[in-house]
Amino acid sequence: xxxxPTATQxxxxxxxxxxxxxxxxxxxxxxxYEVLIARDGQSAIERAQxxxxxxxxxxxxxxxxDGFETCRRLKEMxxxxxxxxxxxxxxxxxxxxxxxxxxxxxxxxxxxxYEDVVLSRVQLHLKLRRLTDSLANQNQQLEKLVGDRTHxxxxxxxxxxxxxxxxxxxxxxxxxxxxxxSLTGLPNRVWLMNRLNTLIHNTSNSPExxxxxxxxxxxxxxxxxxxxxxxxxxLETVAQRLLATLGHDSxxxxxxxxDFPGVGISTVSxxxxxxxxxxxxxxxxLEEVLEVARQxxxxxxxxxxxxxxxxxxTNASIGIALKNAQYLHCExxxxxxxxxxxQAKQAGRGRYAIFNPQMxxxxxxxxxxxxxxxxxxxxxxxxxxxxxGSGSHRQGAGVDNExxxxxxxxxxxxxxxxxxxxxxxxxxxxxxxLISPVDFIPISEEIGxxxxxxxxxxxxxxxxxxxxxxQFPHLQDLTLNVNLSxxxxxxxxxxxxxENVLMGVQLPQGCIKLEITExxxxxxxxxxxxxxxxxxxxxxxxxxxxxxxxYSSLSRLHxxxxxxxxxxxxFVARLQEKSNGICENGNEIVHTIIxxxxxxxxxxxxEGIETPTQLAIVRAMGCELAQGYLFSRPLPPxxxxxxxxxxxxxxxxxPPAVNHSxxxxxx
Numbered sequence: 001x002x003x004x005p006t007a008t009q010x011x012x013x014x015x016x017x018x019x020x021x022x023x024x025x026x027x028x029x030x031x032x033y034e035v036l037i038a039r040d041g042q043s044a045i046e047r048a049q050x051x052x053x054x055x056x057x058x059x060x061x062x063x064x065x066d067g068f069e070t071c072r073r074l075k076e077m078x079x080x081x082x083x084x085x086x087x088x089x090x091x092x093x094x095x096x097x098x099x100x101x102x103x104x105x106x107x108x109x110x111x112x113x114y115e116d117v118v119l120s121r122v123q124l125h126l127k128l129r130r131l132t133d134s135l136a137n138q139n140q141q142l143e144k145l146v147g148d149r150t151h152x153x154x155x156x157x158x159x160x161x162x163x164x165x166x167x168x169x170x171x172x173x174x175x176x177x178x179x180x181x182s183l184t185g186l187p188n189r190v191w192l193m194n195r196l197n198t199l200i201h202n203t204s205n206s207p208e209x210x211x212x213x214x215x216x217x218x219x220x221x222x223x224x225x226x227x228x229x230x231x232x233x234x235l236e237t238v239a240q241r242l243l244a245t246l247g248h249d250s251x252x253x254x255x256x257x258x259d260f261p262g263v264g265i266s267t268v269s270x271x272x273x274x275x276x277x278x279x280x281x282x283x284x285x286l287e288e289v290l291e292v293a294r295q296x297x298x299x300x301x302x303x304x305x306x307x308x309x310x311x312x313x314t315n316a317s318i319g320i321a322l323k324n325a326q327y328l329h330c331e332x333x334x335x336x337x338x339x340x341x342x343q344a345k346q347a348g349r350g351r352y353a354i355f356n357p358q359m360x361x362x363x364x365x366x367x368x369x370x371x372x373x374x375x376x377x378x379x380x381x382x383x384x385x386x387x388x389g390s391g392s393h394r395q396g397a398g399v400d401n402e403x404x405x406x407x408x409x410x411x412x413x414x415x416x417x418x419x420x421x422x423x424x425x426x427x428x429x430x431x432x433x434l435i436s437p438v439d440f441i442p443i444s445e446e447i448g449x450x451x452x453x454x455x456x457x458x459x460x461x462x463x464x465x466x467x468x469x470x471q472f473p474h475l476q477d478l479t480l481n482v483n484l485s486x487x488x489x490x491x492x493x494x495x496x497x498x499e500n501v502l503m504g505v506q507l508p509q510g511c512i513k514l515e516i517t518e519x520x521x522x523x524x525x526x527x528x529x530x531x532x533x534x535x536x537x538x539x540x541x542x543x544x545x546x547x548x549x550x551y552s553s554l555s556r557l558h559x560x561x562x563x564x565x566x567x568x569x570x571f572v573a574r575l576q577e578k579s580n581g582i583c584e585n586g587n588e589i590v591h592t593i594i595x596x597x598x599x600x601x602x603x604x605x606x607e608g609i610e611t612p613t614q615l616a617i618v619r620a621m622g623c624e625l626a627q628g629y630l631f632s633r634p635l636p637p638x639x640x641x642x643x644x645x646x647x648x649x650x651x652x653x654x655p656p657a658v659n660h661s662x663x664x665x666x667x
Contacts, residue, residue, distance in 0.1 A: 012053040041070035060089035094178035184239035196330035213337035216274035315350030406634035416651035420479030509539025569608020
C-alpha cells in the first residue's frame, strides 16, 4: 500500500480532460495531497507563478499551448524552474519521451493511469524535491555549523545517491521499454527496423538474411471466446515457443542492441497484435530458411496449454522475404514479407510463402480495387441520400453509379409460376468492367464497407419489390430473397435498420426472405440468435443458402427460426438419371437435404438448375422451388419485369415428374 505523505504537499494537475482530472484528483486527495487544477497550459503557468506547487503533473496533448511548450516556459521562469514536472501521455514512442526529458521533465506517467504507478512516481519525485530543498537549506547552515552537521550531510548525500541510482535505473528501463514489447519481452518493431537498417547498410560484410513474417491463424476467435487475458497468455506462450525453436531462452535478446556489430544471431520480434517476425542472419541458403519455417509449423501443430486447463490450437501463416540488393529501406523488406504472409493465409492458412514480385503486383491491384470499392460505395450512398431526400424515383435521379441489383427468378415446381426473385449485387467498374461478387464482397467485409453496402442492397431490394407490387397488382404474393453475411449479422443496428426500411416501403410480412450461410449457424452465439428471432418478428423469413457445403450444422438447425433450405448448386450439378437401376450419390445427397427440410417443416430450393434432367429429378423428389440458368440468368430490373408480365411462362413446358422419391432403391 502506498504511504500517506506526512506533510501536506501540493500537486498541480494540468489536463483538458475532465475525466482525467477527476481520476487523478480523487487518487491524490485520498493519498493526502493538496490538489490544484488547471485546464490548459496558460492557466497552469499563471497558477504556478502565484501559488507554486510542489509538483506538476502535465498532460502532453492540450488545446492552445501543448504540454511541451508549457514545460519549456515554466523552466525559463526563475520562480517555477525548480518545480519538478511529470508528463502524462498516451504517446509511447521514444522520440516524444526524449523531447519531454530534454525540456526539463523528470518522468512520464503513461495513460491509462494505474494507481500504483502514479503514486510511486509522484512520491519518488516529491521525495527528491524534499531532499533537494533540504540539501539547499543544509548547505546554508553548513557555513555556520560544519562540524555539527557533518553526519547529517553524509546521510543526505547518501539519500541523494540512492535517489540518483533509482533515476538512472528508471532511465535505463525507459530505454529498454522503447525497444522491447511489454507483454512478451521480445524486441519490438522499433528494434527490428533498426536492426534491418544495420544489415541493409552493412556494406563491409554484406550478410545474407531472411525475414519470416508470422501471423497467428484464428487468434481473434480464441481472444474473443476465452477473453483477453487468455489471448495475452497465448501470445506469451507463442513467444516462448518461437524462442525455443531458435534455440534461445527468454533472456537471450533482453539486452541486445539493434546496432550490435557482426551477424549470425537469429532474433524473434513481436510487431504487435498476433504478428511476430523471425530475423535470420548469415544464412547459407534458402533451404535453411525453409527448414526454420517448417520447424515453426511443426511446433505450432502441438497444442498450447494456458491457465485454467485451457488447451488451444493455432497455426501460423508465414511470409518469407529474402535479402535483395534492391532493398534500400527496411520498410520494404517488412512490406514484402507481409505480402507473402497474406498470400500464405489466402492459400489455406498454416502455410508459408516466399515473396516474389508478382505478389506485390497482386497486392497493388488489390489495393487499387479496395480504393475503387471505397469510392463506389461512397458514391452509392450519396445517390441513396439524394433519392431519399428528394423523394424522387430511384431511376429518375439522373446520377450514374457503379452498383446495381440483378434479379434471378425462383420458380414454383408445382405450378411453373414465378414465385419470386433473388437479389444479386453487381459492380460495374468503369475501367475493369463487371467484377464478380466473389472478388469484392470479401474485400468489403475486410475493410468494413459491408455494412454500408448491405444496407443499400436491402433498401434497394425493398424499394424494387414495392414498385413491382404496384406495377403488377396481380402478383401480391411475389417474394424477394436478399443475402446477409455473417459480419452483417453482428452489426448492432441491423434490426433497427431493417425495421426502418420496412416501415418506409410498407411491405407485408413474408415477402422478404433473408439468405444466410450455413456457417452463420455454426459461428452464431446468443446475440445472433436473438437478432434472427427479432428479424422473424418483423415478418422476415430466413433461408439457409448453400446448405450442405460447410461443416454440418444439423445439431443446431432446429434451434433457429429457419423457413427454407437452399441446396447448393454443386450438388445439383451432379444429379443424374438412374443408371442400371442405381441412383448416383449426388441424387442421394439432394434427396436427403429435401427430406430433412420437409421433416423440419421447411421448404427446399434447388440452386443452379441448368438442364431439364436436373429439373425433373428435383421436382420428383418433392423440391418446392428452383432457380438457375435453365430458367434465366440474373436480370436487370427492366428485363425481370418482362418475366413478371408473363408469370406463367414456364407452366407449359414444365417436365413431367420422374420418380426419384427413394434414391437408394433399385428398379
